[in-house]
Amino acid sequence: MALWSALKGLTNKAKQFVYAKLMSGFAPSFSQFGDNIYASDVVQNCIDVIATEISKLQPKHIRTDANGIQTVPRSNLNRLFxxxxxxxxxxxxxxxxxxxxxxxxxxxxxxxxxTLTRDARGNEIRNYTGLYPLNPTQVEFLQDETETLFVRFYFSSGDSFTLKYSDVIHLRKKFSVNEIMGGGLNGQPDNAALLKVLQINDTVLQGLEKGIKTSMSVRGIMKISTLMDDVAQRAERERFESLMRSGESGILPVDLKGDFMPINLDPKFVDKDTLAFLDSKTQRWFGVPLPILTGDYTDEQYQAFYEKTLEPIVISLGQAFSKTLFTPREIDVGNEIVCYHKNMMYLSTRAKLDLIKTAGEQGLLTDDQKLAVLGYPPLEDGTGSRRTMSLNYIDVNLANTYQLGRLVTKQGGTKNNE
Incomplete structure (x- = not known):
């Protein structure tokens, strides 16, 4: 695979490395990482919703000039994205x-x-050929004699690679007490509080399973009023079970030897409010409310979900990618990665029309963009790049001329009246 070849070509095993110095004094070696909470269906559903929504993003390499005008350059990054x-x-x-x-x-x-090339001035230019998520089993943070930070990845295949940390895009969640890694002090997910809830939930589910099995197993006692050996008792029980299976009327005939005593089992199940409370604790942990999980949400509920849970991830993606993919000089001249949440299909029809009306009156949307909000393809004749605004919905490039012409006409009419 291209990634493996690139890693083998770049890793530098000849360098002398030592562990990077951390303020905490701990050795910066971290294993990847527990998965004990992911047996829960609620946990998996919550993460799946977040991952699915983030997968709708469209990352873009944009460039903002000194006048604040943004353009989308024809770059290798945009081709990859x-x-x-x-x-x-x-x-x-x-x-x-x-x-x-x-x-x-x-x-x-x-x-x-x-790959590296040089421009006319001799400056090195990176031509990006791929972006690969890594799933190492262990990571170590090292430094060389110049105190440059490196990261060594260990993989389940037995291979390890040492790369400059500045060349790796690193996303972190709950970046708190550890100096480099997200999670807890040891650089792993700190799920102790969540595990308590999941253990209670698992105990409740096991209790429900046992209660259901018990209620459907023993239904009564067949008392045999004579002395029988084991073989005769077994034959009598089988005769009684055969009567039960064939008793379509619900009435079982028994002779004077038998006496059937029903057992009325009434297992106490956990009420639905308790079950909903346990599930909601997990949903709050991940910031995914029930309407989002079921897909039965309003525009306002999705907006709240986006701002609370998705937007921090969107911002983190843009900043982490920009920090690694561009040099400080490229960032200074306006290069950055922005993840656009352009798909507005979650909005109701009324909200879509309100969006088109409000943004359209300001001349912010092209005709093709308005059609895209409603789920329609671009205009086939190629005129969809036109933007209109609320001044009789004329071309925005003619609006100022039109207003100026009306002003001159009005002033001229006033003079004539005088």
Whole structure:
């Protein structure tokens, strides 16, 4: 695979490394990472919703000039972001994979492969050829004699690679007490509080299973009023069970030897409010309310979910990718990665029309963009790039001229009246 070849070509085993110095004094070696909470269906559903929503993003390399005008350059990054960041994944797969790794490990590493060329001034230029999510079993942070930070990845195949940390895109969740890694002090997910809830939930579910089995197993006692040996008792029990199976009327005939005593089992199940409370504790942990999980949400509920849970991830993706993919000089001249949440299909028809009306009156949307909000394709004649605004919905380039002409006419009419 292209990633493996690139890693083998770049890793530098000849250098002398020591563990990076951390303020905490701990050795910066971290294993990847527990998965004990992911047996819960509620946990998996919550993460799946987040990963699915993030996979709808469209990352873009944009450039903002000194006047604040943004353009989308024809770059290798935009080519990769459009359909396939690497030969194994589409853009949607790539983003979904990153989120699952982030929530599984509280850390996600992405390595960008590239080739080097030089411009007319002799400056090195990176031509990116792929973006690969990494899933190491262990990571170590090292430094060389110049105190440059490196990261060594160990994989389940037995291979290990040492790369400059500045060349690796690193996303973190709950970045708190550890100096480099997301999660707890040991650089792993700190799920102790959540595990308590999941253990209670598991105990409740096991109790429900046992209660249901018990209520459907023993239904009564057949008292045989004569002395029988084991073989005769077994034959009598089988005769009684045969009567039960064949008793379509619900009435079982028994002779004077038998006496059937029913057992009325009344297992106490957990009420639905308690079950809903346990599930809601997990949903709040991940910031995914029940209407989002079921898909029965309003525009306002989705907006709240986006701002609370999705937007921090969107911001983190843009900043982490920009920090690694561009040099400080490229960032200074306006290059950055922005993840656009352009798909507005979650909005109701009324909200879509309100959006078109409000943004359209300001001349912010082209005709094709308005059609896209409603789920329609662009205009076939290629005129969909036209923007209109509320001044009789004329071309925005003619609006100022039109207003100026009306003003001159009005002033001229006033003079004539005088």
């Amino acid at each position: 459009k359909f396939a960041p690497n030969e194994l994944m589409t853009t949607r797969d790539f983003l979904e994979k990153i989120i699952w790794l982030l929530y599984l490990n509280y850390n996600a590493f992405i390595y960008p492969t590239y």
